[in-house]
Amino acid sequence: MTGDTRVHDTTTGGGTTPADERLRRWRLVLGGGAADGTGRELTGRDAAMDRTLGALYGGDGGGADGKAGRAAGLGGSAPQVARWLGDIRTYFPTSVVQVMQRDAIDRLGLSALLLEPEMLEAVEADVHLVGTLLSLNKAMPETTKETARAVVRKVVEDLEKKLATRTRATLTGALDRSARISRPRHRDIDWDRTIRANLKHYLPEHGTIVPERLIGYGRASRAVKKDVVLCIDQSGSMAASVVYASVFGAVLASMRSIDTKLVVFDTAVVDLTDQLDDPVDVLFGTQLGGGTDINRALAYCQSLITRPADTVVVLISDLYEGGIRDEMLKRVAAMKGAGVQFVALLALSDEGAPSYDREHAAALAALGAPAFACTPDLFPEVMAAAIEKRELPVPEA
Numbered sequence: 001m002t003g004d005t006r007v008h009d010t011t012t013g014g015g016t017t018p019a020d021e022r023l024r025r026w027r028l029v030l031g032g033g034a035a036d037g038t039g040r041e042l043t044g045r046d047a048a049m050d051r052t053l054g055a056l057y058g059g060d061g062g063g064a065d066g067k068a069g070r071a072a073g074l075g076g077s078a079p080q081v082a083r084w085l086g087d088i089r090t091y092f093p094t095s096v097v098q099v100m101q102r103d104a105i106d107r108l109g110l111s112a113l114l115l116e117p118e119m120l121e122a123v124e125a126d127v128h129l130v131g132t133l134l135s136l137n138k139a140m141p142e143t144t145k146e147t148a149r150a151v152v153r154k155v156v157e158d159l160e161k162k163l164a165t166r167t168r169a170t171l172t173g174a175l176d177r178s179a180r181i182s183r184p185r186h187r188d189i190d191w192d193r194t195i196r197a198n199l200k201h202y203l204p205e206h207g208t209i210v211p212e213r214l215i216g217y218g219r220a221s222r223a224v225k226k227d228v229v230l231c232i233d234q235s236g237s238m239a240a241s242v243v244y245a246s247v248f249g250a251v252l253a254s255m256r257s258i259d260t261k262l263v264v265f266d267t268a269v270v271d272l273t274d275q276l277d278d279p280v281d282v283l284f285g286t287q288l289g290g291g292t293d294i295n296r297a298l299a300y301c302q303s304l305i306t307r308p309a310d311t312v313v314v315l316i317s318d319l320y321e322g323g324i325r326d327e328m329l330k331r332v333a334a335m336k337g338a339g340v341q342f343v344a345l346l347a348l349s350d351e352g353a354p355s356y357d358r359e360h361a362a363a364l365a366a367l368g369a370p371a372f373a374c375t376p377d378l379f380p381e382v383m384a385a386a387i388e389k390r391e392l393p394v395p396e397a
Helices: 002-007 016-032 044-057 080-092 093-109 109-116 119-124 127-135 144-176 189-198 236-253 278-284 292-303 325-337 357-365 378-389
Strands: 225-231 258-265 268-271 311-316 342-350 371-374
Touching: 002 342, 016 044, 044 093, 044 189, 080 119, 080 378, 093 119, 093 127, 093 144, 109 119, 109 127, 119 189, 119 357, 127 144, 127 236, 127 278, 127 378, 144 189, 144 236, 144 378, 236 258, 236 278, 236 311, 236 342, 236 378, 258 292, 292 311, 292 325, 311 378, 325 357, 342 378, 357 371
Parallel strands: 225 258, 225 311, 311 342, 342 371
Antiparallel strands: 258 268
16 A cells, blocks of 8 residues: 555545645655654544554554554454454545555465455455455365355456456457358448459459459357367466456356367366356366466367367466476467467456566567467457457557
8 A cells, every 4th residue: 555545545624725635645644753744633534544554554653643653553353353344444445445455465464364254254355355365265164165255256246247248249249250251241241351352353444343252241150160268377476367367268158159168277287167157166166376387288278179270279377387398389389380379468457467487478479479468358359359360459568
């Protein structure tokens, strides 16, 4: 949590001058004590807010009353943490609450408390919290697992509502455009491709082209048009990507014209395709952390490919390879040589690219498979481009 977050999310008291308000905000940022230079004392709601912030971010300065020992901390008391979680939801909007929860987990070691049902019921659920719960999955007592699943399901359902409609619409259009037909109805004619295909029939005296061959968009059918293999690195740094990829995997699996397979890996490879109807089951089937063997995972994915020209393989990984590097690159080259559309994503999240192996990313780019971080909003466009075998919409660095 930064000082800026505190400033933007405090409430302004009535009847104060701009100068008073600036001083108040600086006081909340600096935390009080003789060294902050504001000379400002906080009362009422401001003092309560300051105590809440101080419990997580406080240093050795004075408290709201100007006395030393401002930061009480959250300690190991579950009731005290539960009260604190309630306080931050009282004083701050959801987006800030989620940041403070993540900071509390990272700074104060509260992961163990998330194994208690009453703690899970008090937190504001988001993608990062889901990632933390998944990393604790194996240590989670049975009394907590149902509560944890409920938390994860809420986040997953919210993501599906946000992402599913646009994903289906974008990919349905891409599938229809990729299935070209030679005797289209008038409304299905792809005029750009038709004109290019008939340029040799241009009649200069009439200034027109005689379209001897019409090219059209394919009409929707129930037949499987594309095979998609999602290959997901489940190392600890990829937690948010695992969550988003599982949701997208479920959305793709719901489309009859796409045959979707989901593979997760660390040093071992696990095929979770049979759980794609419920992304919560997928997520609890993962095991975040451990090493990475991309070569082994790609070898398994290769074995799943039966229609190379109609297959898209999406590798989601930071590319830190613990297996055989040269074999990994040879597999990518072999898949691309057979006609597979290969997509390498360094992350599938809103945070941008994590730390990643730049040498491996450059090697993939040399094979015609640029590796880049992808936001959830961009993912449908990336998949549409892969399905249509056109250049991927790689974001600018």
